[in-house]
Amino acid sequence: MxxxxxxxxxxxxxxxxxxxxxxxxxxxxxEAFRQRDExxxxxxxxxxxxxxxxxxVMLLWGRRAESFGVVRADDFGLFVQLVIIGVGxxxxxxxxxxxxxDRLPAGEYYALLLFAVAGMMLMAVATxxxxxxxxxxxxxxxxxxxxxxxxxxxxxxxxxxxxxVLGGFASAFFLYGIAFTYGLVGSTHLDKVTSAVQxxxxxxxxxxLVAMGLLLVGLxxxxxxVPFHMWTPDAYExxxxxxxxxxxxxxxxxxxxxxxxVVLLALEPLRxxxxxxxxxxxVCTMILGSVVGxxxxxxxxxxxxxxxxxxxxxxxxxxxxxxxxxxxxxFYLVVYAITNVGAFAVLALLSTREAPMExxxxxxxxxxxxxxxxxxxxxxxxxxxxFPPTAGFVAKWYVFxxxxxxGQSGLAIIGVLTSVVSVFFYLRIVVMMYMSEKQEAAALPQxxxxxxxxxSLSAVALFYLGVFPTRLLDLAARSVAGMF
Amino acid sequence: xxxxxxxxxxxGAIAAGASLLVVLGRNPMHSVxxxxxxxxxxxxxxxxxxxxxxAVVQIIIYAGAIMVLFLFVVMLLNAHxxxxxxxxxxxxxxxxxxxxxxxxxxxxxxxxxxxxxxxGGDALLSAGPGADPAALQSVxxxxxxxxxxxxxxxxxxxxxxxxxxxxAVVLARRES
Numbered sequence: 001m002x003x004x005x006x007x008x009x010x011x012x013x014x015x016x017x018x019x020x021x022x023x024x025x026x027x028x029x030x031e032a033f034r035q036r037d038e039x040x041x042x043x044x045x046x047x048x049x050x051x052x053x054x055x056x057v058m059l060l061w062g063r064r065a066e067s068f069g070v071v072r073a074d075d076f077g078l079f080v081q082l083v084i085i086g087v088g089x090x091x092x093x094x095x096x097x098x099x100x101x102d103r104l105p106a107g108e109y110y111a112l113l114l115f116a117v118a119g120m121m122l123m124a125v126a127t128x129x130x131x132x133x134x135x136x137x138x139x140x141x142x143x144x145x146x147x148x149x150x151x152x153x154x155x156x157x158x159x160x161x162x163x164x165v166l167g168g169f170a171s172a173f174f175l176y177g178i179a180f181t182y183g184l185v186g187s188t189h190l191d192k193v194t195s196a197v198q199x200x201x202x203x204x205x206x207x208x209l210v211a212m213g214l215l216l217v218g219l220x221x222x223x224x225x226v227p228f229h230m231w232t233p234d235a236y237e238x239x240x241x242x243x244x245x246x247x248x249x250x251x252x253x254x255x256x257x258x259x260x261x262v263v264l265l266a267l268e269p270l271r272x273x274x275x276x277x278x279x280x281x282x283v284c285t286m287i288l289g290s291v292v293g294x295x296x297x298x299x300x301x302x303x304x305x306x307x308x309x310x311x312x313x314x315x316x317x318x319x320x321x322x323x324x325x326x327x328x329x330x331f332y333l334v335v336y337a338i339t340n341v342g343a344f345a346v347l348a349l350l351s352t353r354e355a356p357m358e359x360x361x362x363x364x365x366x367x368x369x370x371x372x373x374x375x376x377x378x379x380x381x382x383x384x385x386x387f388p389p390t391a392g393f394v395a396k397w398y399v400f401x402x403x404x405x406x407g408q409s410g411l412a413i414i415g416v417l418t419s420v421v422s423v424f425f426y427l428r429i430v431v432m433m434y435m436s437e438k439q440e441a442a443a444l445p446q447x448x449x450x451x452x453x454x455x456s457l458s459a460v461a462l463f464y465l466g467v468f469p470t471r472l473l474d475l476a477a478r479s480v481a482g483m484f
Numbered sequence: 485x486x487x488x489x490x491x492x493x494x495x496g497a498i499a500a501g502a503s504l505l506v507v508l509g510r511n512p513m514h515s516v517x518x519x520x521x522x523x524x525x526x527x528x529x530x531x532x533x534x535x536x537x538x539a540v541v542q543i544i545i546y547a548g549a550i551m552v553l554f555l556f557v558v559m560l561l562n563a564h565x566x567x568x569x570x571x572x573x574x575x576x577x578x579x580x581x582x583x584x585x586x587x588x589x590x591x592x593x594x595x596x597x598x599x600x601x602x603x604g605g606d607a608l609l610s611a612g613p614g615a616d617p618a619a620l621q622s623v624x625x626x627x628x629x630x631x632x633x634x635x636x637x638x639x640x641x642x643x644x645x646x647x648x649x650x651x652a653v654v655l656a657r658r659e660s
Contacts, residue, residue: 067636105654128637130637134644142647145654145655149654
């Protein structure tokens with residue numbers, strides 16, 4: 001058999017998570033043994049760990065490995081893990097400049113980033129609510145700290161504190177939901193919950209609805225669904241821009257993986273009860289994200305509202321459910337991850353200590369001073385807005401057609417309308433970059449070649465997926481088929 | 485039976501007395517130390533109730549970890565004796581009244597709960613499905629489940645604690 005079986009089949013399911021965790025520990029140790037002022041490629045350790053995890057995921061593909069009875073590495077989970085690994089890799093590639101700019105502690109930064117990735121990856125394959133909760137806490141704690149890492153800035157600390165307090169509150173909701181579930185079912189394992197719900201033993205039990213509601217609140221907070229989004233703009237603005245790109249995408253991937261497992265799998269028989277809730281969440285999230293986004297003048301806040309709105313589209317796919325809805329969640333997550341990480345990375349590359357480049361006006365005439373970054377940002381923004389032939393268009397198309405197919409035409413119509421609204425603020429930036437006169441350009445920072453290459457690759461991938469989406473769509477459809 | 489009762493009253497008296505002294509004491513450091521005494525007495529009562537796990541957790545978490553935090557806060561804040569800055573007489577009446585109302589409510593709740601328990605047959609007190617009360621109480625059974633069924637959760641918790649420690653150090657250390 002393959003190299004995977006060396007450690008014993010019982011551990012197979014957690015090997016990808018293990019790789020990333022070990023890389024995180026290695027980063028901590030490397031930092032501890034680093035001499036003062038010694039330069040050390042700590043990020044490289046992270047790249048090694050993430051690549052190892054990616055290889056492990058490929059080897060585990062289709063095997064449905066189970067570990068400890070609480071982890072099931074089915075293709076759905078592995079697919080989400082790949083998305084999270086990809087986001088992690090891109091983030092590490094864009095990180096060195098941000099670390100230098102804000103004088104962040106490199107060792108701790110990479111260690112926390114990798115622990116966050118490990119937590120999210122575990123969350124994507126966990127089948128026990130207790131493990132899901134612990135994984136959620138691992139990445140949440142790491143993200144609170146990463147958000148507040150720019151300690152010399154008051155706004156950063158403020159945003160991190162808000163995120164921490166509200167996040168702790170949401171975790172308590174989620175935990176309370178788990179406690180109720182345990183009280184009803186006698187187990188926190190999702191399979192047991194599924195069979196208990198299917199056996200209809202609990203039908204009409206109000207406590208089941210209480211448990212479901214509490215779990216939904218906790219998850220909705222993590223994926224920044226309205227009305228649990230209050231922390232999002234502040235936290236996204238507070239975090240170093242690269243971290244914002246990371247948390248706005250990877251958290252959504254992990255969160256929607258659990259959403260799909262809990263809502264579409266364990267609680268599917270209760271669809272009549274949760275469907276209206278998800279419906280309202282989706283509508284509020286799409287509308288608020290798009291409409292409030294229009295009024296923003298700070299680019300980071302604007303993209304924060306944009307990612308709230310994109311959470312709404314993912315909720316539409318969740319409400320649609322079924323094979324197509326689940327597959328469209330996966331496809332959307334891939335496209336959204338590439339696009340949003342790319343957009344935030346461009347912002348991060350442009351900003352310097354003297355000129356943070358966060359206001360919209362800073363982008364006037366960017367085309368003249370930095371055509372490459374302006375072009376890349378244009379592609380990412382067009383994909384976020386859902387223009388053909390970028391992948392953003394296909395992703396939205398697929399979500400909305402899943403919604404129509406599931407008889408949720410109302411959601412699809414609202415989705416299309418809010419997309420049109422959001423196009424306004426994406427295009428406004430594009431217009432500013434090209435149409436405005438050249439400003440007295442502040443000296444643009446030196447661009448690292450690897451970052452530029454990664455961005456170009458992302459942009460090419462967006463066009464590729466926009467024109468030839470079938471292969472990825474097939475893969476997504478096949479990996480959700482193995483979920484049951 | 486008589487010893488049981490005697491010990492219960494003894495530790496109950498210690499817990500109540502220590503708690504009173506915590507509130508009435510003027511020196512915050514004494515208050516914190518007396519709170520430990522109160523927690524320890526509570527733990528002894530738990531043992532008397534045949535709930536050894538609750539007792540151990542009470543000692544480790546409350547009397548141990550949380551009290552260390554309290555002590556650190558008291559020391560870091562350099563809290564002085566309270567009578568150094570005694571508040572004017574009028575200020576205390578508000579909190580006193582609120583505390584009085586809360587005390588009355590708690591006594592009422594206690595009386596209600598005791599009457600209810602005395603009548604027996606309380607549905608809320610019975611354990612849920614799949615929960616064997618005897619197994620839940622035994623430390624050994626808990627340990628067995630923790631290191632077999634929940635071994636992964638146990639290991640993940642250690643990563644969680646590492647993240648928390650790294651995070652605390654990163655955010656709290658002095659900038660070089």
